[in-house]
Amino acid sequence: MTSVISLVEHAPAQVFALAEKVGRALAATRILDEAAPDPYEPGMWRLRAGSKVGVVALAVPDAGTVTLRIAPKVPVARLFFLLGYSSDPHGWRDGTVDLAERDELLPALAHAVERQTDRALRRGLLQGYRTIEESSLVVRGRVREAEQIRRRFGMPLPVEVTYDEFTTDIAENRILRAAGDRLLRLPGVPKAVRTRLLHQRTRLADITPFTRGQPIPTWRPTRLNARYHQALHLAGAVLAGSSAEHLPGGLRMDGFIFDMNRVYEDFVCVALREALRPYGGRSALQAKNLHMDEGDSVRLRPDFVWYTASGAPGVVADAKYKARKRNGYPNEDLYQMLAYCTALGLPEGHLVYANGSEPHTGHRVRRSGTVLHQHALDLDQQPTALLAEVQGLSRRMVAGTSAYPS
Structure with a gap:
């Protein structure tokens, strides 16, 4: 069974009819300011959103999937501006990201990520050097002597080596793929946008996907990856706002959450610095x-x-x-x-x-x-x-x- 709960940032609490497992699962996420049984109506739960906005799909064992949507009070386009200016005050202005007049956060974000990814990849995948550490039957690059001793106990083969490889499987492309994969796992992405996201994932098919719990790789803006900058800032916002994927009791959660306190604080500090x-x-x-x-x-x-x-x-x-x-x-x-x-x-x-x-x-x-x-x-x-x-x-x-x- 799939259900959808829609709330608004800092709005008064609403009462929902929820199974006990679902209500407790929502409380365990710690996303909401209030998630508690209603003291007057059995089977009803009071839910109230605070400063966190976004979308999460919560899989509750034996109770199905619950989609929690929290809309920001500020217009979606303004939220994108606050996020974008904080990450790149010189290259980001309102209108940089085409939101296609979308008023809801998830459709707007999915559309923007897809459009920017498409623009970044039009001239093909970016290539660069990536440091590889592996066990090999031939010596390539530099031998990791400490690892050779620790893992091979003096045996000559295989050899623990490290080398730099010129490849498309670099941090920039991995970030774009990871953001697309995360959005594709969420219900509520419009069909047309989902189709285009799947097309972008096909273009990135040879890029190593993220495994759960893996840290986001770092990238540095340069002249060579300039065409990726806007796409990477958006993808980074999706991944940085990613919710916890594993919770107590076998709960699993996919999605992204933005803390408006942090978004506003980052914007004010960066804007004052520039001013x-x-x-x-x-x-x-x-x-x-x-x-x-x-x-x-x-x-x-x-x-x-x-x-x-x-x-x-x-x-x-x-x-x-x-x-x-x-x-x-x-x-x-x-x-x-x-x-x-x-x-x-x-x-x-x-x-x-x-x-x-x-x-x-x-x-x-x-x-x-x-x-x-x-x-x-x-x-x-x-x-x-x-x-x-x-x-x-x-x-x-x-x-x-x-x-x-x-």
């Missing part, structure tokens, strides 16, 4: 080696810190996707930012929310004089306007520093 480039200095995303106390026992990790050309801290910011209070912003965010400002010796700190009741509020802390700013970005606007808003925000941040006073 602050004209001022020199350097930007640190997920800044490390920062402590609140003199004994360095209490670690702090702000999302974004910009250092001036002299190396002194100039701007500190944290991205907050969801404010948990209906009216205003959470007080605990202010406490966190105050700790960052104190540790860095900065007179101002900035919290950047996704939407809000007003575009900006500020709080001057008693006795210390530290000013904590709370900004709200409007994600509903077009990418050009959104980036312009970040530019204005960066100017405001820099104006509050001693290096660039207003």
Whole structure:
């Protein structure tokens, strides 16, 4: 039996009639903010999505397959822009990916991956060098002496060797195949798109498929693989958002999940970094080696810190996707930012929310004089306007520093 559960990010809880096994399986995925039996209606389960969006197909033993779809609140095209800009701010703009006017996340993503894969492969498969380690009856490349001793106990054959081979079975092609394979396993991909994905997989038939649990191979953007860049960014988004494939109790899950908290945080940090480039200095995303106390026992990790050309801290910011209070912003965010400002010796700190009741509020802390700013970005606007808003925000941040006073 196959059933479909559709939810919306951060929407109120809904009640569904579910078998006990299915309800407990959904709770075990830890994708939903709430998955619990309804206290008033036996056989009913309350389900509520949080900040995670995407699609997963969950195979429950003796209960069939359940497809969980969580739609983002932002338009699908805007989600693609946030993902794309974070991965490649210079090469990605709205309209780079043709979504064919699709409003649902899975059909749009499957269509975009197929189109970009097709464009990447039009001139044939990319070739490159791949390091091979194997047992061989002839010496080729370099002998792995330590492995020869450990595995062969002094026997001359076979020989443990390593060598570089010029082949199409490289990381770039393996990533494209893996993303297509994952999308083909999901119900809900339109028939026409599924047919085209199968055609792309045929073109990649000689590429080694991923095995479950295998890490995603790394690739480096170069001039030689430039035609693959957009396809690889999209494929990487599918694979990076891949859900856990094995869960307790024999559960198996295929799909992809994006955490909107992380998507928004990555976008804000990258956009601020790009906006602050004209001022020199350097930007640190997920800044490390920062402590609140003199004994360095209490670690702090702000999302974004910009250092001036002299190396002194100039701007500190944290991205907050969801404010948990209906009216205003959470007080605990202010406490966190105050700790960052104190540790860095900065007179101002900035919290950047996704939407809000007003575009900006500020709080001057008693006795210390530290000013904590709370900004709200409007994600509903077009990418050009959104980036312009970040530019204005960066100017405001820099104006509050001693290096660039207003």
